[in-house]
Amino acid sequence: MPLTSISKDLDSLTMTIVAEFPVPVRRLWDAYADPRQIEKFWGPPEYPATFTRHDLYPGGRSEYYMTGPDGDRSAGYWEFLTVEEGHSFEVRDGFAAEDGQANEEMPSMRMEFLFEAAGDGSRLTTTTYFNSADELQQLLNMGMEEGTRAAMAQIDDVVTDLRSFAAGHGVDTQLLGQTQARFTRIIRGSVEQVWQAHHDPELLKRWLLGPDGWVMSEVTVAHAVGDTYRYAWTPEPGVDGEPFALTGELKESAPPYREVTTESMEGFPGPATLNEQTLTPLEDGTLLTLVITYADADMRDSILATGMTGGMETSYARLESEVLSS
Incomplete structure (x- = not known):
């Protein structure tokens, strides 16, 4: 006690x-x-x-x-x-x-x-x-x-639990209520470095790729509240998959700690998600926390079932190895 x-x-x-x-x-x-x-x-x-x-x-x-x-x-x-x-x-x-x-x-x-x-x-x-x-x-x-x-x-x-929340565990996913999911990962780098990696188009092209074999064909970053962003991906020759793009609006921004955006996949009907990302300095690096609010539980569960968490982990691992370690 x-x-x-x-x-x-x-x-x-x-x-x-x-x-x-x-x-x-x-x-x-x-x-x-x-x-x-x-x-x-x-x-x-x-x-x-x-x-x-x-x-x-x-x-x-x-x-x-x-x-x-x-x-x-x-x-x-x-x-x-x-x-x-x-x-x-x-x-x-x-x-x-x-x-x-x-x-x-x-x-x-x-x-x-x-x-x-x-x-x-x-x-x-x-x-x-x-x-x-x-x-x-x-x-x-x-x-x-x-x-x-x-x-x-x-x-x-x-x-006294020195393992469950330490760096190196990859992306943790937790369901919050009926419509939200929280994704957390400790990234080995400072808050300023991680923020910059999310807002510099040339850096984004180096790590935000998901599975191997994809490239970012367009990066339009939103810097001010009200701006829109657009990220597009294309598979390399010989890799299965169709090009796709995500787009949305920057709703809140408090550099280098927090930003809130909407997000939709172009060409797919349905409501946008609300993405709230916070960067927090910890002893092992920066804790990235992403809370996504979906329209309903079915939408959340169907998106998570696509392997989204695995793609996030591949990208964050690439961020550490290809951007922050250089």
């Missing part, structure tokens, strides 16, 4: 939690930075969390929901106010409606997370600032302290 103390100060309207772990500070930080890891301990065991968005940079946002044993959901959000990589971050934490937006009928609070070395391991100090004594008492009555104790009891198992 890593939790060492929980103290409440009714005069300053704060609750401070101190916990210590038998791992380096960077390992503990990475567990909070990686959505695959934080969702294993953010909610108590009977209410596990699912993060549909997790952007650990100043101005970024996280959205998550916790699912109860009867299928009931409680949603929340973080707005990142400050981030000092590897050391601290501060968020506005609140309850959310079903669409992920703030539930203004419920209280929000400010939370500071401080990561420090402690002996042979690390210490995490979390301080929550409440707006009023009534809101503090309301959240305590809702079981905030008990839920925190139960949730933090799970962190040890995550941070």
Whole structure:
């Protein structure tokens, strides 16, 4: 049990939690930075969390929901106010409606997370600032302290697992709800390098090829919100397959961390997907997280059945070996 103390100060309207772990500070930080890891301990065991968005940079946002044993959901959000990589971050934490937006009928609070070395391991100090004594008492009555104790009891198992989330595992795929899929991979390179590799046409032609034997015949990159992009591929002589192209619009952009685009395959009817990509620095490189929202579960499952994940892994491996290692 890593939790060492929980103290409440009714005069300053704060609750401070101190916990210590038998791992380096960077390992503990990475567990909070990686959505695959934080969702294993953010909610108590009977209410596990699912993060549909997790952007650990100043101005970024996280959205998550916790699912109860009867299928009931409680949603929340973080707005990142400050981030000092590897050391601290501060968020506005609140309850959310079903669409992920703030539930203004419920209280929000400010939370500071401080990561420090402690002996042979690390210490995490979390301080929550409440707006009023009534809101503090309301959240305590809702079981905030008990839920925190139960949730933090799970962190040890995550941070001492040095294999499941390390670089070298290829693309991980997780289904989120009925219409989303999350793809994650650690890429050995900096956030800036990975961002550049996604936006430089000449670099894209070197790695975004899918299976061997294909070439990119057109690369039109969207740089500003509202711009459209078009990527086209053609099989080399002797390789089976028909030329195809993907196109869409850039909806959001926060270089070098996050961008959101729509995506459609030319010549195929049907609604576009919404692709949300986030780049997060970790000790082993850059965690690329891609959350794709499909029109429905059938569309998602049929696209995944085409071998999409394998093609993504081939391209990301080529990005490491052909672009970032040179």
